[in-house]
Structure formats: C-alpha cells, structure tokens
Amino acid sequence: xxxTDAAALIERAREALDAAYVPYSxxxxxxxxxxxxxxxxxxxxxxxxxxxxxxxxxxxxxxSAVRAGHRSITAVAVTSGERDGVTPCGMCRQTLAEFGDxxxxxxxxxxxxxxxxxxxGELIPDTITPGMLGIDPxxx
Ligand code: THU
Ligand code: ZN
Numbered sequence: 603x604x605x606t607d608a609a610a611l612i613e614r615a616r617e618a619l620d621a622a623y624v625p626y627s628x629x630x631x632x633x634x635x636x637x638x639x640x641x642x643x644x645x646x647x648x649x650x651x652x653x654x655x656x657x658x659x660x661x662x663x664x665x666s667a668v669r670a671g672h673r674s675i676t677a678v679a680v681t682s683g684e685r686d687g688v689t690p691c692g693m694c695r696q697t698l699a700e701f702g703d704x705x706x707x708x709x710x711x712x713x714x715x716x717x718x719x720x721x722x723g724e725l726i727p728d729t730i731t732p733g734m735l736g737i738d739p740x741x742x
Contacts, residue, residue, distance in 0.1 A: 608709045611679035612717055614642050618659065619683050622646035626653060631688060632681045633659035635667050635698075638674035643667040660694035664701060673739070675702040678722070681711035689718075695726035 611634050618632035624647060631647045645662025649655075660680065667675065678698055682688040689710050690698060698706070704723025711717050732739045 607677070608679070608707070608717060608719065611636055611642065611677055612681055612709055612711050614644055615659075615679040615681045615711065616683065618644040618646040618663075619681065622659070623648045625649060626651075626656075629685075630683055631659040632683075633663040633690075634679045635660075635663045635675045635701075636677040637667055637672035638676050639672070641667075641670070641672065643670065643672070658691065658694050660690050661697055664697055668701070673701055675706060677707050677709070678702070679709040679711065679717075682713070683711075684713040686712045686714070689720075690725065692726070695722070696729060698722055699726050699729040700732075 615632040615634040619630045622630035624630055626649045634642050634644045636642055643663050643666040645659045645666060647659045648657040675698065680688050680690055699722055702722050704721060706722040708720045708722055708725060709717045
C-alpha cells in the first residue's frame with residue numbers, strides 16, 4: 603500500500619472516532635480495516651459500566667467486515683486522534699491475525715499527520731492459527 607493509501611485508511615479510522623462511547627477512559631479509538639476486495643470497514647471503542655466488557659475499535663471493525671462477508675484483511679489503521687502512541691492491544695492483534703497475514707501493514711496514527719507502520723507479523727509473531735488446531739475455516 604502506498605503512503606497516500608495509508609493516509610486515506612487513517613482518515614477512515616478517524617471518521618469513526620466521534621462515535622466512540624468512552625465515558626470511562628475518555629480515550630477514543632478508531633480503526634479501519636481494508637479487505638482483500640478493496641472495501642473499508644471501521645469501528646470505534648464501546649465501553650461498559652462493567653469495565654472489562656469494553657469492545658475495542660479493531661474488534662468492532664473486524665466484526666463489521668466479517669458480518670458483511672469479508673474474511674481477508676489486507677491493511678489496518680488505528681488512531682486515537684491527536685494523541686500519539688496508539689497500537690492494537692494484544693487481544694486485537696490476535697483478532698486481526700485471524701483474518702490477516704503476517705505481512706499485512708498496520709498503520710498507527712501518531713496524531714500529527716504521520717504514522718508508525720508495522721506488519722501484523724511484527725506485532726504478533728507466531729500467533730495461534732486455525733491450522734494449529736487442525737481446522738480449515740473456509741471449510742467450516
Ligand atoms: N482500546 C481499543 O479500542 N483498542 C485497542 O486495541 C487498545 C485499547 C480502547 C479500550 C478502552 O476503551 C480504551 O481504549 C482504553 O484502553
Ligand atoms: Zn484491543
């Protein structure tokens with residue numbers, strides 16, 4: 603993906619920020635996932651009075667993509683707006699890895715028009731895979 607495409611995906615993630623429901627942490631997160639056939643799905647975090655029930659922005663974006671029938675993710679963007687330092691948490695890395703290969707780029711907005719770029723394999727090497735469980739998800 604070209605840098606301009608990265609910026610465009612981050613922009614889509616930023617569009618989700620205002621919808622974030624974050625009365626507890628007041629930390630808005632937006633995510634966008636690009637699917638293999640070029641569609642973009644976004645998500646925001648959705649918190650809960652039972653703190654541990656929070657839905658993460660990446661989970662919401664992945665869930666939205668899967669609901670629409672997409673099971674291959676080819677790029678990811680995550681933002682917390684003007685705040686620097688956001689990256690997908692460990693749980694979200696595993697969720698993304700279910701649908702994305704090791705070489706999928708993950709763009710983490712630094713809040714100033716720039717981004718840090720990682721690959722999914724860098725963020726979560728040696729992830730557990732369906733194959734390790736002897737399962738072919740496409741056959742399910
Ligand atoms: N959060 C996400 O939405 N994605 C992540 O991977 C990191 C954390 C949210 C959860 C919570 O609503 C807030 O950020 C503070 O942790
Ligand atoms: Zn997370």
